[in-house]
Amino acid sequence: MSCLVAAVELIEVSKRYGYLWALNSISLKVDSGELVAFLGPNGAGKTTLMKIAATHTFPSSGNVKIFEQDAFKNGGQTRKRIGFVTHESFLYDELTVEENVRFYAKLFSVKQENPHNIIEFLSLKRWYRVPVKRLSYGLRKRADIVRALVHRPDLILLDELFAGLDEETCELLVDYFRNQQPKAVLVSSHSIEWAKKLCDRGIFLDKGEIAQDTRF
Amino acid sequence: MGFFSTAKGIAEKDLKAEFRKVYEIFSILIFSVSSILICSLAWGGVLASRSEVAAAALWIILFFASVLTFTTSFTREKDRGTLGGLKTLPCSASAILFGKVLYAIVVLLLVECVLLLFSSVFFSLEFSERLLELVLVFLLGIVDLSFAGSFVSGLVMFSEGKTLLLSLLLFPICMPVLMSSVLATEKIINGLNVVDILPELRLLLAFLFGLAAIAGLTFKFVLEA
Numbered sequence: 001m002s003c004l005v006a007a008v009e010l011i012e013v014s015k016r017y018g019y020l021w022a023l024n025s026i027s028l029k030v031d032s033g034e035l036v037a038f039l040g041p042n043g044a045g046k047t048t049l050m051k052i053a054a055t056h057t058f059p060s061s062g063n064v065k066i067f068e069q070d071a072f073k074n075g076g077q078t079r080k081r082i083g084f085v086t087h088e089s090f091l092y093d094e095l096t097v098e099e100n101v102r103f104y105a106k107l108f109s110v111k112q113e114n115p116h117n118i119i120e121f122l123s124l125k126r127w128y129r130v131p132v133k134r135l136s137y138g139l140r141k142r143a144d145i146v147r148a149l150v151h152r153p154d155l156i157l158l159d160e161l162f163a164g165l166d167e168e169t170c171e172l173l174v175d176y177f178r179n180q181q182p183k184a185v186l187v188s189s190h191s192i193e194w195a196k197k198l199c200d201r202g203i204f205l206d207k208g209e210i211a212q213d214t215r216f
Numbered sequence: 217m218g219f220f221s222t223a224k225g226i227a228e229k230d231l232k233a234e235f236r237k238v239y240e241i242f243s244i245l246i247f248s249v250s251s252i253l254i255c256s257l258a259w260g261g262v263l264a265s266r267s268e269v270a271a272a273a274l275w276i277i278l279f280f281a282s283v284l285t286f287t288t289s290f291t292r293e294k295d296r297g298t299l300g301g302l303k304t305l306p307c308s309a310s311a312i313l314f315g316k317v318l319y320a321i322v323v324l325l326l327v328e329c330v331l332l333l334f335s336s337v338f339f340s341l342e343f344s345e346r347l348l349e350l351v352l353v354f355l356l357g358i359v360d361l362s363f364a365g366s367f368v369s370g371l372v373m374f375s376e377g378k379t380l381l382l383s384l385l386l387f388p389i390c391m392p393v394l395m396s397s398v399l400a401t402e403k404i405i406n407g408l409n410v411v412d413i414l415p416e417l418r419l420l421l422a423f424l425f426g427l428a429a430i431a432g433l434t435f436k437f438v439l440e441a
Contacts, residue, residue: 056300086300089297094232107222131236
């Protein structure tokens with residue numbers, strides 16, 4: 001009998017935008033410690049799936065469980081255990097990286113506001129007191145990862161993690177997230193190459209359905 | 217983290233971001249001051265100093281200044297993608313809305329201080345004897361406006377014509393607030409005391425509780441859209 005806790009469990013989850021079914025009766029389970037990549041072409045449903053797992057979007061039907069609890073019944077408690085990075089930055093341009101991180105740390109009731117380890121690892125120390133609007137896309141993405149991990153989440157959701165990043169930054173992120181076990185890491189990506197470097201399992205989506213679920 | 221601490225944190229962040237790029241807050245203040253000057257020049261000294269004209273002018277200017285504030289409230293979060301960040305927070309949608317309301321209250325109080333200062337000069341108004349009553353009316357009116365404006369700003373943020381919709385929706389929703397506030401301000405300028413403005417204060421309070429109840433029940437669906 002497995003003693004692993006399911007970090008994410010989707011049961012018959014569908015999501016409809018108007019007449020379009022972005023997700024069609026998806027069922028899957030991701031255990032703690034697993035690194036899973038969601039792959040597929042544009043419009044396959046990767047971002048919708050990540051948003052539902054992050055409790056940003058309600059599914060049209062089906063159940064979502066995060067660490068074996070109903071994700072939407074007590075959204076606040078669920079979100080305390082989730083770190084979510086998307087292709088859009090959640091940082092405020094006028095504030096420095098430090099001020100942004102402090103803002104999120106405060107609202108997540110984190111006492112240790114300076115996550116030194118992550119900042120050092122992602123080579124952000126030099127940029128920590130610089131307004132976000134002055135950062136390049138890659139640096140902004142790194143800062144956004146610090147923001148998402150400031151409350152030490154058990155489930156890390158990374159939507160289009162590698163999009164627009166140089167090889168060096170991608171390597172850095174792969175190194176970082178490969179050492180995050182026993183946390184569960186879910187990545188959506190177009191790049192099979194980078195997904196294989198980071199993840200142990202790949203789920204291929206097509207037109208809102210699971211086309212293939214495979215071990216790398 | 218509690219409801220009020222979360223709201224305070226969001227309001228502090230908004231104010232810090234707003235005052236970093238002072239041109240937006242300055243544009244609201246300059247709009248208010250120039251409106252006072254234009255009214256004063258257009259109506260002349262005698263008409264502008266009449267209580268009903270001055271009270272109406274003050275609230276009309278404040279209302280338009282508030283529209284400028286609310287166009288950047290939730291809309292900016294949506295346009296810059298930071299709304300997703302607020303949705304990651306372990307708090308209720310109402311706490312996020314209340315944070316925006318607190319931010320709007322601070323900005324509008326600042327506008328109101330400038331308005332009162334300039335109107336006392338250009339409209340030749342004398343508030344000092346009834347300052348407490350005036351503060352009470354303006355505070356309640358501003359809280360109501362902030363609640364209504366932030367709620368409507370949240371409602372329209374996903375639409376394409378958000379600026380137009382905001383102006384179209386905000387005016388009819390705020391009509392009871394504007395009418396009560398203008399009447400109460402006029403009475404205060406005429407030297408009446410707090411007992412005389414009780415009906416208007418009651419209406420302002422009822423509006424606030426009604427809107428807070430509606431917003432509290434529905435705002436999580438607004439954020440999810």
